[in-house]
Amino acid sequence: MNARAGTLPDGVEEPRVTTAFTQRPTRIRVDLDAISDNLRAIQAHAGVPVMPIVKANAYGHGLVPVARHLQAQGATRLGVAFVEEGIALREAGITLPILVLGGIFGPQVGLFLHHDLELTVSSIAKLRQVEAAAEALGRRAAIHLKIDTGMGRIGVRHDSAGPFVEAALASRWCEIRGIYSHLACADDPDSPMTARQLERFLQACAYFERVGAPMPVRHLANSGGVLHFSGTHLDMVRPGILLYGVLPDAASRPAVPVRPALSLVSQVVYFKVVRAGGTVSYGATWTAPADTRVVTVPIGYGDGWPRALSSHGQVLVSGERHRVVGRVCMDQFMVAIGASSACNEDEVVLIGRQGDQEIRVEEVAAAAGTIPYEVLVQLNERIPREYVGADASAG
Structure with missing residues (x-):
């Protein structure tokens, strides 16, 4: 017998919702x-x-x-x-x-x-x-x-x-x-x-x-x-x-010892193999040269992530740099991870450090053909922010 709308079939328990799974996987961390x-x-x-x-x-x-x-x-x-x-x-x-x-x-x-x-x-x-x-x-x-x-x-x-x-x-x-x-x-x-x-x-x-x-x-x-x-x-x-902790221009000299306060991280929400000759994203602007492992990341230009990074930007997955492929969508983008492997919920770093690798705001801005100011201020309120450090509880 089919379950009525709003109810579960006999023997199926109500799923437990915990705080850990109520926040969006994409988030900004501020130190x-x-x-x-x-x-x-x-x-x-x-x-x-x-x-x-x-x-x-x-x-x-x-x-x-x-x-x-x-x-x-x-x-x-x-x-x-x-x-x-x-x-x-x-x-x-x-x-x-x-x-x-x-x-x-x-x-x-x-x-x-x-x-x-x-x-x-x-x-x-x-x-x-x-x-x-x-x-x-x-x-x-x-x-x-x-x-x-x-x-x-x-x-x-x-x-x-x-x-x-x-x-x-x-x-x-x-x-x-x-x-x-x-x-x-x-x-x-x-x-x-x-x-x-x-x-x-x-x-x-x-x-x-x-x-x-x-x-x-x-x-x-x-x-x-x-x-x-x-x-x-x-x-x-x-x-x-x-x-x-960001330098204002590529010509700027780091005369003051500052460090970045913002990291932008997300998680893998989909893993697939794109067959040779297959295309990815709007306009079919990227074609897989061979069978290629590709992951999907749930953030896009609707969050302020630059569309100019389409088939151009890089992110960190499993401590390695990987390239964005295809056009950045409003809410998602795709990354080719080569011969590497990735699982759903693996961390993806767009800005910040993972292992021995780091992607700075200045690098993202250069890849997008803009300035660091614009990259930072376009990260909008769709992205939840979490605060770490001595005064984090006051935020």
């Missing part, structure tokens, strides 16, 4: 101790306070868990890109000063003030917007003045900074906490652009001295500046990708 070690290494190298940048989901590592860890480690300020990120941190209990680095959208100014977030003011017109909102709410705004020294994104031009600084100093409703600019070419230690930007920035800062006003915190160095240009360290540095 919080590595982030701690990197923070200390950057502080020792720069010799000034560090403002860790946790924008874009802490570069894929997890906004709230990483921020909580950094607060526990004694960080004195955090940087994010958007007011929404700052609000998320406040709602998670982060009490540190938080600077929002992005441009101000006028209707959101009240949110900055309500959540005690520091604003980037990039023009006199933006300053007036902040003043009006602060006066309406009856609370002073904490601001950082943004100077454009060559990035061409937001900020008052360095040679027009005088009136901007004077207007900010005269404001009854704004407290100047800092002044900063952003380096365009610091990832390349041989670029002459950084020296020009430093000179322009110092010229803009000199307006405070000219009018006898106290100098706010000057900050200029991003990860590239930290690594290559000690003159840009000034009063505070703003490392982003370097904090997570």
Whole structure:
């Protein structure tokens, strides 16, 4: 007799579901101790306070868990890109000063003030917007003045900074906490652009001295500046990708001893032999030259794994490098393992170490024709994150 819908036949036991099998086999592991070690290494190298940048989901590592860890480690300020990120941190209990680095959208100014977030003011017109909102709410705004020294994104031009600084100093409703600019070419230690930007920035800062006003915190160095240009360290540095143990560019020199904090791992979900002449994945772009052992891995571009790695990228299986074959799908991709053997549930490392082999984010980015930043921040929330290290339980 057939079992009714929703019931099991007589004699068949209900399957037991345990926690070990409720999480997706693809996962990101974040080593919080590595982030701690990197923070200390950057502080020792720069010799000034560090403002860790946790924008874009802490570069894929997890906004709230990483921020909580950094607060526990004694960080004195955090940087994010958007007011929404700052609000998320406040709602998670982060009490540190938080600077929002992005441009101000006028209707959101009240949110900055309500959540005690520091604003980037990039023009006199933006300053007036902040003043009006602060006066309406009856609370002073904490601001950082943004100077454009060559990035061409937001900020008052360095040679027009005088009136901007004077207007900010005269404001009854704004407290100047800092002044900063952003380096365009610091990832390349041989670029002459950084020296020009430093000179322009110092010229803009000199307006405070000219009018006898106290100098706010000057900050200029991003990860590239930290690594290559000690003159840009000034009063505070703003490392982003370097904090997570990744070099910002192929031209970057490893002047600070950092180690990667993120690993991306999955497991084999299918093993097969593709016969000679058989094809794999969409478009039949890869053909087996001989009978070939192929495994399927349950992660794809829907998770942020680059489609550009189709028939191009590599992963680690059983401590050996193997090549992706065929096009990366939205949720899966295939790997040819040659004469090796693999079983369902065997670990596959996409980023990280397995045995004596390691695949770094920088390598993945080069194979995909992009930069390490993009690889990290595209790893989205479909992938569960697990945290290891001293503060893992706080995440």
